[in-house]
Amino acid sequence: xxxxxxxxxxxxxxxxxxxxxxxxxxxxxxxxxxxxxxxxxxxxxxxxxxxxxxxxxxxxxxxxxxxxxxxxxxxxxxxxxxxxxxxxxxxxxxxxxxxxxxxxxxxxxxxxxxxxxxxxxxxxxxxxxxxxxxxxxxxxxxxxxxxxxxxxxxxxxxxxxxxxxxxxxxxxxxxxxxxxxxxxxxxxxxxxxxxxxxxxxxxxxxxxxxxxxxxxxxxxxxxxxxxxxxxxxxxxxxxxxxxxxxxxxxxxxxxxxxxxxxxxxxxxxxxxxxxxxxxxxxxxxxxxxxxxxxxxxxxxxxxxxxxxxxxxxxxxxxxxxxxxxxxxxxxxxxxxxxxxxxxxxxxxxxxxxxxxxxxxxxx
Amino acid sequence: xxxxxxxxxxxxxxxxxxxxxxxxxxxxxxxxxxxxxxxxxxxxxxxxxxxxxxxxxxxxxxxxxxxxxxxxxxxxxxxxxxxxxxxxxxxxxxxxxxxxxxxxxxxxxxxxxxxxxxxxxxxxxxxxxxxxxxxxxxxxxxxxxxxxxxxxxxxxxxxxxxxxxxxxxxxxxxxxxxxxxxxxxxxxxxxxxxxxxxxxxxxxxxxxxxxxxxxxxxxxxxxxxxxxxxxxxxxxxxxxxxxxxxxxxxxxxxxxxxxxxxxxxxxxxxxxxxxxxxxxxxxxxxxxxxxxxxxxxxxxxxxxxxxxxxxxxxxxxxxxxxxxxxxxxxxxxxxxxxxxxxxxxxxxxxxxxxxxxxxxxxx
Numbered sequence: 001x002x003x004x005x006x007x008x009x010x011x012x013x014x015x016x017x018x019x020x021x022x023x024x025x026x027x028x029x030x031x032x033x034x035x036x037x038x039x040x041x042x043x044x045x046x047x048x049x050x051x052x053x054x055x056x057x058x059x060x061x062x063x064x065x066x067x068x069x070x071x072x073x074x075x076x077x078x079x080x081x082x083x084x085x086x087x088x089x090x091x092x093x094x095x096x097x098x099x100x101x102x103x104x105x106x107x108x109x110x111x112x113x114x115x116x117x118x119x120x121x122x123x124x125x126x127x128x129x130x131x132x133x134x135x136x137x138x139x140x141x142x143x144x145x146x147x148x149x150x151x152x153x154x155x156x157x158x159x160x161x162x163x164x165x166x167x168x169x170x171x172x173x174x175x176x177x178x179x180x181x182x183x184x185x186x187x188x189x190x191x192x193x194x195x196x197x198x199x200x201x202x203x204x205x206x207x208x209x210x211x212x213x214x215x216x217x218x219x220x221x222x223x224x225x226x227x228x229x230x231x232x233x234x235x236x237x238x239x240x241x242x243x244x245x246x247x248x249x250x251x252x253x254x255x256x257x258x259x260x261x262x263x264x265x266x267x268x269x270x271x272x273x274x275x276x277x278x279x280x281x282x283x284x285x286x287x288x289x290x291x292x293x294x295x296x297x298x299x300x301x302x303x304x305x306x307x308x309x310x311x312x313x314x315x316x317x318x319x320x321x322x323x324x325x326x327x328x329x330x331x332x333x334x335x336x337x338x339x340x341x342x343x344x345x346x347x348x349x350x351x352x353x354x355x356x357x358x359x360x361x362x363x
Numbered sequence: 364x365x366x367x368x369x370x371x372x373x374x375x376x377x378x379x380x381x382x383x384x385x386x387x388x389x390x391x392x393x394x395x396x397x398x399x400x401x402x403x404x405x406x407x408x409x410x411x412x413x414x415x416x417x418x419x420x421x422x423x424x425x426x427x428x429x430x431x432x433x434x435x436x437x438x439x440x441x442x443x444x445x446x447x448x449x450x451x452x453x454x455x456x457x458x459x460x461x462x463x464x465x466x467x468x469x470x471x472x473x474x475x476x477x478x479x480x481x482x483x484x485x486x487x488x489x490x491x492x493x494x495x496x497x498x499x500x501x502x503x504x505x506x507x508x509x510x511x512x513x514x515x516x517x518x519x520x521x522x523x524x525x526x527x528x529x530x531x532x533x534x535x536x537x538x539x540x541x542x543x544x545x546x547x548x549x550x551x552x553x554x555x556x557x558x559x560x561x562x563x564x565x566x567x568x569x570x571x572x573x574x575x576x577x578x579x580x581x582x583x584x585x586x587x588x589x590x591x592x593x594x595x596x597x598x599x600x601x602x603x604x605x606x607x608x609x610x611x612x613x614x615x616x617x618x619x620x621x622x623x624x625x626x627x628x629x630x631x632x633x634x635x636x637x638x639x640x641x642x643x644x645x646x647x648x649x650x651x652x653x654x655x656x657x658x659x660x661x662x663x664x665x666x667x668x669x670x671x672x673x674x675x676x677x678x679x680x681x682x683x684x685x686x687x688x689x690x691x692x693x694x695x696x697x698x699x700x701x702x703x704x705x706x707x708x709x710x711x712x713x714x715x716x717x718x719x720x721x722x723x724x725x726x
């Protein structure tokens with residue numbers, strides 16, 4: 001991002017603007033604030049592709065009536081520790097947090113809670129949900145499926161989403177370990193960035209439309225596909241592919257949502273799948289009480305110890321040694337809370353355009 | 364394996380031999396049969412490193428009193444859907460299956476069950492446990508930590524085990540999807556095989572003792588380390604590292620077992636960690652009722668559809684197209700049930716040696 005021109009905004013201003021945009025479409029106030037909070041979390045943590053950069057898509061989807069601004073979110077089946085939720089085609093930014101709370105409520109009563117969600121839409125960053133679980137002293141899990149971008153190992157077409165997995169563990173004196181990772185080798189955003197700069201991409205990120213390995217970003221964008229984590233057979237591409245299936249089945253199949261290549265896209269310009277095998281996209285949330293397994297304080301002290309032991313690992317040459325998952329995002333959040341969130345100019349233009357169309361003031 | 368001389372044995376004969384060896388050390392009959400079943404499962408499915416090839420290590424550990432042949436396995440803490448089990452330093456092949464059954468029993472009552480296990484030992488292949496869950500119409504999860512072999516991304520020393528994750532989903536007419544994967548880029552066994560043959564290993568599998576990328580198997584074996592799934596920063600090595608931490612925390616920290624570089628080895632020749640931070644190694648099991656989320660029959664039909672859709676993926680050039688996770692192991696099992704389990708001659712020699720020392724007949 002350092003070589004791209006940006007303009008910085010206080011996160012509160014972005015949050016206020018997002019909230020008012022959701023309100024503009026009749027989203028209830030609490031829901032609008034909730035949705036804006038999830039977007040702001042992505043912007044603060046440096047996952048720029050999942051913050052206000054998506055606001056135009058939300059705007060378009062709501063304007064066309066493709067998303068229900070006032071969903072009746074329902075539990076359609078449940079046991080003491082599991083549930084399936086139908087999101088009534090609401091914003092994933094609203095259905096997601098509510099379903100996550102259901103998982104946490106169940107965990108507080110039954111030790112753990114597991115919620116599979118259908119008929120929902122893009123829910124922001126998976127990391128948001130597991131951070132919320134930390135606030136309630138729970139170990140949170142979050143997954144979601146998403147529109148096809150990734151080829152299975154040995155496949156020559158897009159069949160799976162970037163299907164992320166998140167989980168977090170709290171420390172006592174140390175900051176938490178926060179895992180939030182897509183199950184593909186590299187993010188689509190990195191391909192786009194290389195394309196803009198006219199640079200090659202590393203081998204192992206993608207294949208072209210014939211399924212050949214490519215280092216040209218254009219080849220991926222024009223009908224090619226991302227590769228799963230592990231990239232090729234030698235380096236474990238079958239494992240990233242398996243993880244993507246795991247996320248897809250838990251989020252999509254188990255809830256009665258669409259799955260695999262039939263998962264609907266979250267953008268107007270993307271092709272709509274020819275077949276429908278369920279309702280909307282799918283999420284999967286889990287929450288576990290730490291003291292359902294061991295004393296909470298002892299666990300956190302062990303995590304402190306864990307973090308310190310891993311920070312003390314002998315560094316590989318040319319590096320400062322291993323980080324802990326969540327370190328870069330936490331540092332980014334600290335900096336951006338002080339200095340504001342830098343947006344690239346095309347995103348600033350999109351927000352100005354929404355401002356003009358809705359009359360909501362911006363900058 | 365095709366270029367290595369082997370001798371084949373009916374799986375029943377291997378199972379009988381293993382059972383009698385465990386009985387020889389005072390392991391109760393049911394436990395001895397259980398332990399032999401887990402080993403046979405690995406041999407049938409082609410995970411040769413985890414079958415009777417480990418019998419000599421079990422023999423040595425039991426002979427030296429390092430493993431308790433008659434453990435009092437106890438639940439030390441529980442809620443409706445979670446529990447922590449202390450395996451009393453028993454065989455992982457006995458403690459694992461019993462803890463897995465506890466998770467499944469809880470799931471049948473509370474919708475899901477999650478068990479973290481400490482004070483246990485090597486439990487065979489993670490896949491065994493999720494196959495048992497399929498027999499009870501449950502979605503099973505299994506993880507375990509293990510002795511250090513893997514470097515964190517940007518680290519120059521072994522800090523984590525190969526920490527596998529397994530999960531399985533049943534089909535109705537199609538065979539199940541069975542995921543069972545280590546969280547490192549390549550198995551240690553592959554490095555050993557390349558070493559024996561005097562071949563180079565691909566970049567991305569390991570680093571030498573200074574933390575430099577290496578293609579020489581000797582460099583890894585002599586104090587180097589395996590790399591996590593994703594291999595380097597560009598291809599997502601931080602993700603494989605994060606998954607290994609996830610498995611380690613759920614199995615090791617959450618149960619009160621040892622974790623990270625302090626996880627004890629499962630072999631006499633390996634260095635014993637200088638620090639102890641818990642008891643034994645750790646496992647983590649989960650089980651979820653399918654009908655806690657949706658109708659079981661509908662789920663299985665969707666999985667059938669899922670499998671057929673993925674099999675019909677356009678193949679990458681030079682391949683027959685994507686497999687589904689579990690395909691190679693299932694085909695191997697079918698073949699080996701008919702033709703027997705081929706053992707390499709050094710393993711045959713080890714079994715003969717056990718036979719001589721115990722008087723249990725072999726071949």
